Amino acid sequence: MSKLVYLIASTLDGFVAGPDGADPTGPGGFWTPSPDYVQYLVEHYPETLPGPARAALGVTADNVHFGTVVEGRKSYAVGLAAGVTNAYPHLRHVVFSRTMEQSPDPTVEVVAGDPVATLQDLKRSEDKDIWLVGGGELAGALAGEIDRLIVKLSPLTIGTGIPVFGRSATFAPTAWERVEHTVLDGGAVFLTYDRLAGPPQV
Numbered sequence: 001m002s003k004l005v006y007l008i009a010s011t012l013d014g015f016v017a018g019p020d021g022a023d024p025t026g027p028g029g030f031w032t033p034s035p036d037y038v039q040y041l042v043e044h045y046p047e048t049l050p051g052p053a054r055a056a057l058g059v060t061a062d063n064v065h066f067g068t069v070v071e072g073r074k075s076y077a078v079g080l081a082a083g084v085t086n087a088y089p090h091l092r093h094v095v096f097s098r099t100m101e102q103s104p105d106p107t108v109e110v111v112a113g114d115p116v117a118t119l120q121d122l123k124r125s126e127d128k129d130i131w132l133v134g135g136g137e138l139a140g141a142l143a144g145e146i147d148r149l150i151v152k153l154s155p156l157t158i159g160t161g162i163p164v165f166g167r168s169a170t171f172a173p174t175a176w177e178r179v180e181h182t183v184l185d186g187g188a189v190f191l192t193y194d195r196l197a198g199p200p201q202v
Ligand SMILES: NC(=O)c1ccc[n+]([C@@H]2O[C@H](COP(=O)([O-])OP(=O)(O)OC[C@H]3O[C@@H](n4cnc5c(N)ncnc54)[C@H](OP(=O)(O)O)[C@@H]3O)[C@@H](O)[C@H]2O)c1
Pocket: 007, 008, 009, 010, 015, 016, 017, 018, 020, 021, 022, 023, 024, 071, 072, 073, 074, 075, 076, 078, 096, 097, 098, 099, 100, 112, 113, 114, 115, 133, 134, 135, 136, 137, 138, 139, 141, 162, 166
C-alpha cells in the first residue's frame, strides 16, 4: 500500500494561499521562498518542483518519494493560466474536477468521480507514495485519507486566505505523530507527521 502525503507550504497562521486563490509565489506574489528553502526541495523532494522550475534549476534527479501527484482543479488552473498544461510531467498527474469536460493535456488525467474512492484505488495500485499538492478544498475532501502531513512552514502571516484544509473543512480532531523536522536558516521549518490511530492525546 502506498501512502497519501499532503506536502504543503503553509503560512504560520495556517494558509496555503491568499483569499483570491492566485499563485502566491508567482510574479508579484507575496510569498517568496528563501534560497535555502528551494535548495532543500532540490535535495530532498526534487519531484515536487514544477517542470519549468526543474529546468531553470538544472534538476534532473529521479523521483525520490512520489510517483503520482493529485490536485484540485483550482490549483491546476494556476499553472494553466501561466501556459503550463502539465507542471509535473515527471509524475503521474491526476486532477479532480466535476466541471472540466476534458483534459487540456493528454498526460494529465481529469477525474470527476469521488476523490476518496479514487485515492483508495491509487493507494492499492501505486508503488510509490502519492503527493497531494492541494489545494485546501481538495485536501478537506481527502482529509480522512491522508497518511502523512509534510508542512513546509514559512515565516509569514497573512491574516486571511485559503486554509490548509479549505474553507469548508469540518471539525475532526485528529492526532499526528512527529517523525521528522528540519529547521532552515532562512526561517522555514519542514515538519513531517504520520497519522496516529486512536483518539487524539495532546
Ligand atoms: N501552499 C501550497 O503549497 C499550495 C499548493 C497547491 C495549491 N495552492 C494554492 O491553493 C489555491 C487553490 O486551492 P483551493 O482550495 O481554492 O482549490 P483546489 O482544492 O485546488 O481545487 C478545488 C476544486 O477541486 C475540485 N474538487 C474539490 N473537491 C472535489 C471533490 N470532492 N470531488 C471532485 N472534485 C473536487 C473542484 O473542481 P470543479 O469546480 O472543477 O469541480 C473544486 O472546485 C491556489 O491559490 C493555489 O495557488 C497552494
